[in-house]
Amino acid sequence: MAAKIEKLDEVTIRFAGDSGDGMQLTGSQFTNTTALLGNDLSTLPDYPAEIRAPAGTLFGVSGFQIHFGSKEISTPGDTCDVLVAMNPAALKVNLRSLRDGGIIIANRDGFNEKNLKLAEYEINPLDDGSLDKFQVHAVDITKLTTLAIQELNLSTKIVERSKNFFSLGMMYWMFSRPLDSSIKWIQEKFKKTPEIVEANTRVLKAGYNYGETTEIFHARYEVKPASLAPGRYRSITGNEATAWGLIAASSKAGLDLFLGSYPITPASEILHELSRYKNFRVKTFQAEDEIAGIASAIGASYGGSIGVTTTSGPGLALKTEAMGLAVMLELPLVIVDVQRGGPSTGLPTKTEQADLLQAVHGRNSEAPIPVIAACTPAGCFEAAYEATRIALKYMTPVILLTDGYLANGAEPWLIPSPDSLKEIPVKFHTDAKDFQPYSRDEKTLARPWAIPGTPGLEHRIGGLEKEHITGNVSYSAENHDFMVKLRQHKVDGIAEDLPHATVDGDERGDLLVVGWGGTYGAIKTAVENKRKEGKSVSQLHIKYVNPFQKNIGEILKNYKKILVPELNLGQLALLLQAKYLVPVIKLNKVEGLPFRADEIEKKIDELLK
Amino acid sequence: MKHVDELLKDVPKISVQKYTAKDFQSDQDVRWCPGCGDYSILAQVQRVLPELNIPKHNLVFVSGIGCSSRFPYYMDTYGFHGIHGRAAAIASGLKVARPELSVWVATGDGDGLSIGGNHFIHICRRNIDVKVILFNNQIYGLTKGQYSPTSEFGKVTKSSPYGAPDHPFNPLLVALGAEASFVARGMDRDPKLLQNIIRRAALHKGTAFMEVYQNCNVFNDGAFFTFTEKETKDDNVVVLEHGKPMIFGKEKDKGIKLEGFTPIAVSLKDGKYSVNDLIIHDEKDTMLSFILARMSNLPNLPRPVGIFYAVERQTYEQEVARQIESSITKLGEGTLDKLLNHGETWIIK
Numbered sequence: 001m002a003a004k005i006e007k008l009d010e011v012t013i014r015f016a017g018d019s020g021d022g023m024q025l026t027g028s029q030f031t032n033t034t035a036l037l038g039n040d041l042s043t044l045p046d047y048p049a050e051i052r053a054p055a056g057t058l059f060g061v062s063g064f065q066i067h068f069g070s071k072e073i074s075t076p077g078d079t080c081d082v083l084v085a086m087n088p089a090a091l092k093v094n095l096r097s098l099r100d101g102g103i104i105i106a107n108r109d110g111f112n113e114k115n116l117k118l119a120e121y122e123i124n125p126l127d128d129g130s131l132d133k134f135q136v137h138a139v140d141i142t143k144l145t146t147l148a149i150q151e152l153n154l155s156t157k158i159v160e161r162s163k164n165f166f167s168l169g170m171m172y173w174m175f176s177r178p179l180d181s182s183i184k185w186i187q188e189k190f191k192k193t194p195e196i197v198e199a200n201t202r203v204l205k206a207g208y209n210y211g212e213t214t215e216i217f218h219a220r221y222e223v224k225p226a227s228l229a230p231g232r233y234r235s236i237t238g239n240e241a242t243a244w245g246l247i248a249a250s251s252k253a254g255l256d257l258f259l260g261s262y263p264i265t266p267a268s269e270i271l272h273e274l275s276r277y278k279n280f281r282v283k284t285f286q287a288e289d290e291i292a293g294i295a296s297a298i299g300a301s302y303g304g305s306i307g308v309t310t311t312s313g314p315g316l317a318l319k320t321e322a323m324g325l326a327v328m329l330e331l332p333l334v335i336v337d338v339q340r341g342g343p344s345t346g347l348p349t350k351t352e353q354a355d356l357l358q359a360v361h362g363r364n365s366e367a368p369i370p371v372i373a374a375c376t377p378a379g380c381f382e383a384a385y386e387a388t389r390i391a392l393k394y395m396t397p398v399i400l401l402t403d404g405y406l407a408n409g410a411e412p413w414l415i416p417s418p419d420s421l422k423e424i425p426v427k428f429h430t431d432a433k434d435f436q437p438y439s440r441d442e443k444t445l446a447r448p449w450a451i452p453g454t455p456g457l458e459h460r461i462g463g464l465e466k467e468h469i470t471g472n473v474s475y476s477a478e479n480h481d482f483m484v485k486l487r488q489h490k491v492d493g494i495a496e497d498l499p500h501a502t503v504d505g506d507e508r509g510d511l512l513v514v515g516w517g518g519t520y521g522a523i524k525t526a527v528e529n530k531r532k533e534g535k536s537v538s539q540l541h542i543k544y545v546n547p548f549q550k551n552i553g554e555i556l557k558n559y560k561k562i563l564v565p566e567l568n569l570g571q572l573a574l575l576l577q578a579k580y581l582v583p584v585i586k587l588n589k590v591e592g593l594p595f596r597a598d599e600i601e602k603k604i605d606e607l608l609k
Numbered sequence: 610m611k612h613v614d615e616l617l618k619d620v621p622k623i624s625v626q627k628y629t630a631k632d633f634q635s636d637q638d639v640r641w642c643p644g645c646g647d648y649s650i651l652a653q654v655q656r657v658l659p660e661l662n663i664p665k666h667n668l669v670f671v672s673g674i675g676c677s678s679r680f681p682y683y684m685d686t687y688g689f690h691g692i693h694g695r696a697a698a699i700a701s702g703l704k705v706a707r708p709e710l711s712v713w714v715a716t717g718d719g720d721g722l723s724i725g726g727n728h729f730i731h732i733c734r735r736n737i738d739v740k741v742i743l744f745n746n747q748i749y750g751l752t753k754g755q756y757s758p759t760s761e762f763g764k765v766t767k768s769s770p771y772g773a774p775d776h777p778f779n780p781l782l783v784a785l786g787a788e789a790s791f792v793a794r795g796m797d798r799d800p801k802l803l804q805n806i807i808r809r810a811a812l813h814k815g816t817a818f819m820e821v822y823q824n825c826n827v828f829n830d831g832a833f834f835t836f837t838e839k840e841t842k843d844d845n846v847v848v849l850e851h852g853k854p855m856i857f858g859k860e861k862d863k864g865i866k867l868e869g870f871t872p873i874a875v876s877l878k879d880g881k882y883s884v885n886d887l888i889i890h891d892e893k894d895t896m897l898s899f900i901l902a903r904m905s906n907l908p909n910l911p912r913p914v915g916i917f918y919a920v921e922r923q924t925y926e927q928e929v930a931r932q933i934e935s936s937i938t939k940l941g942e943g944t945l946d947k948l949l950n951h952g953e954t955w956i957i958k
């Protein structure tokens with residue numbers, strides 16, 4: 001008897017196993033297939049810093065959560081409906097995120113004595129009744145995988161590596177997804193080793209058929225496509241979107257892109273991505289350290305390229321002095337900080353929002369730099385594009401803040417048409433008559449971009465204070481005071497260029513939830529849920545952290561209470577209070593994980609009691 | 610635009626615009642201490658540049674921090690006074706972005722070998738076509754007299770009243786160890802030799818490293834006088850000339866011979882050794898370059914100056930350009946449309 005098919009609006013699945021079990025790969029395959037089916041989705045890869053953490057241990061568990069649906073999806077899901085656990089450690093670590101009544105699919109073979117001990121289980125949880133409130137399916141995944149490919153005579157290592165495709169196949173069956181996209185991917189990925197293509201394909205199909213032919217699963221599910229806006233879509237992660245936004249800006253501006261970067265988690269994928277696009281004349285320079293990353297980018301900007309450097313918190317700290325140089329030189333530069341848990345090395349693979357003050361203020365002396373924050377994985381495209389546009393228009397370094405969650409998270413993205421992107425007009429200065437390197441555009445206060453190679457414009461710039469207009473070295477007290485104020489004024493003036501901030505919800509009311517960066521989806525879900533209950537709560541999400549948009553102060557006045565949830569100890573809250581003298585209520589968490597919507601909902605309830 | 614070296618090849622001696630040394634002097638007052646060796650280095654660069662026929666607007670001097678790093682302000686070319694130690698990294702980005710420019714770095718022993726040591730070794734190994742002039746005065750001048758990474762062991766300075774406990778760097782060995790493709794040593798007080806080195810460095814394709822002994826007459830006066838002053842010079846310096854035996858001495862009566870891997874100084878007067886026994890300098894000999902650079906650390910040997918090593922190998926920016934061109938040939942010039950719509954996409958109606 002075929003299992004009956006139930007319709008669902010949304011589902012959250014979490015794949016969990018050893019960091020060597022291929023859970024990230026399984027998760028991203030499920031994501032791609034799901035995106036192709038037209039579901040809306042959001043993902044949360046959650047993995048340890050060690051590449052191959054000791055097998056079976058609690059700290060070596062790697063997880064990948066995907067939330068998808070036929071409705072709009074903004075977060076990777078507060079709790080999951082299905083947990084795929086490849087070993088006892090994976091079960092133990094992730095059980096708290098499984099909802100009551102949720103489904104557990106466990107690899108029974110992984111629950112051996114050794115692994116149980118490593119996960120600190122005295123009795124096998126699959127047998128002791130402790131999981132009774134869940135629907136448990138213990139499947140001999142390793143054994144079934146071995147059987148599926150035994151005639152190929154492959155090493156146990158290869159067999160062991162294929163078993164994640166069995167889980168993937170089962171999930172494809174359970175959620176009625178086709179196999180072809182993953183098969184195509186396997187063929188492409190392993191084309192040099194046909195035996196692996198064969199093995200993985202067989203195992204994938206075996207997993208699917210296992211669902212089809214055995215009767216252990218009572219139900220299959222169907223999640224209809226979401227009603228997304230019409231157009232062409234693709235699935236994209238935050239780091240990919242950042243890279244593409246930079247290339248798009250370079251293409252629109254007609255300038256070469258130069259990336260100077262030192263590998264660092266979780267920003268390295270931007271370097272990887274950009275280094276692929278040689279036919280876009282993108283030059284990537286894998287520098288000897290973080291400082292050389294930014295210094296080379298400044299050199300390239302001086303030469304007329306769009307200089308970019310990408311990093312995470314510790315790297316941003318190392319780049320500090322060079323950022324000050326870029327402020328002094330007034331050259332365009334984009335600095336991308338993919339924030340991670342800190343301080344120091346902190347939690348390299350976990351997300352956090354605690355670099356905000358470092359970005360806005362973390363330099364010696366008065367060194368104003370515009371700061372833009374991306375809100376969603378796909379939103380990184382627009383944010384990177386906008387950061388580049390501002391850098392070029394105002395001749396200034398710009399910091400783009402994303403975070404580990406946005407960087408690795410994926411979502412469907414409505415591909416923009418190239419024509420819909422704002423123009424980025426750029427003009428190098430070429431007129432030698434009366435050339436003054438520190439003269440300024442009346443409106444933007446940008447200085448001319450006079451690149452080496454231009455006859456007659458030979459001039460010297462540097463980190464010493466510049467004399468207004470001439471750019472000569474100047475130690476004059478009045479000039480320094482003037483220039484410090486001028487640089488601040490220039491950055492403040494960017495606010496004139498920005499669209500007004502808009503509120504989602506009501507123009508005035510009892511509570512405004514103000515956020516920035518990657519908390520967007522969780523806040524949005526929480527606010528929408530509470531509005532459905534009739535609560536007077538609205539959302540303001542800040543994309544431009546420095547300078548703030550001009551109407552932010554006005555907006556804040558229209559609500560009785562202001563709540564600022566952040567994955568830090570209250571950094572945006574501090575800036576808002578300092579600038580607008582408004583009392584704000586903080587909601588802070590620094591667990592290395594994004595907010596769950598229900599955490600924010602709880603706080604909203606408390607404030608609107 | 611064409612690479613500068615190609616320009617040089619096309620128009621070896623006839624230049625569109627004839628420059629003189631004066632054309633390279635900027636309108637800024639030179640502010641080094643009177644008597645400083647920096648003046649000579651500036652003068653030799655300004656003297657050599659007119660011969661090279663590089664359009665002035667294609668020249669960029671990049672520096673870090675320190676006395677030497679004021680250099681760009683005094684050159685009427687493009688100039689970039691960076692931050693401490695980072696000149697090599699800034700210059701690397703500039704040269705990779707704009708291979709047609711002629712990019713030079715002015716740095717010091719502190720700037721280039723201490724705070725900027727990392728960038729220095731990496732520019733050498735990458736072989737980015739940047740000319741690096743390291744003003745070695747074996748002292749921190751701008752911060753008023755602390756010992757530097759090239760100061761001799763035991764040197765008494767403000768920060769080492771009981772003598773520097775540090776063993777110094779030999780800049781040439783650092784450069785050679787980092788696989789620099791052009792390595793030379795000049796001296797502020799030997800203008801002809803310095804000009805020759807600068808000229809050769811300018812024509813070299815790849816990172817060209819020039820150590821220049823520079824007298825800081827305020828904080829380390831006379832550090833190199835044994836090698837630069839008339840009375841002592843000839844007996845204490847051996848000038849390297851490609852293809853020629855290593856002869857030195859006022860009477861040209863001494864030479865350098867190899868015993869195993871160890872160079873020794875021998876007399877040509879007593880009939881025991883002749884010119885035929887001496888090392889014939891070969892700029893392309895990697896092993897020899899290390900031995901010659903090592904001579905500075907050995908006692909009883911003259912100090913070699915001149916061009917130690919000069920070989921051509923592919924530059925970093927050539928490889929970058931090659932990858933870009935081959936990618937464009939294969940995939941066509943990238944367009945926004947191609948970028949956004951490649952790979953797996955789907956349409957929602």
Ligand code: SF4
Nearest residue numbers: 642645676750825826
């Ligand atoms: S301090 Fe020394 S190196 Fe610096 S300018 Fe004066 S003499 Fe020259």
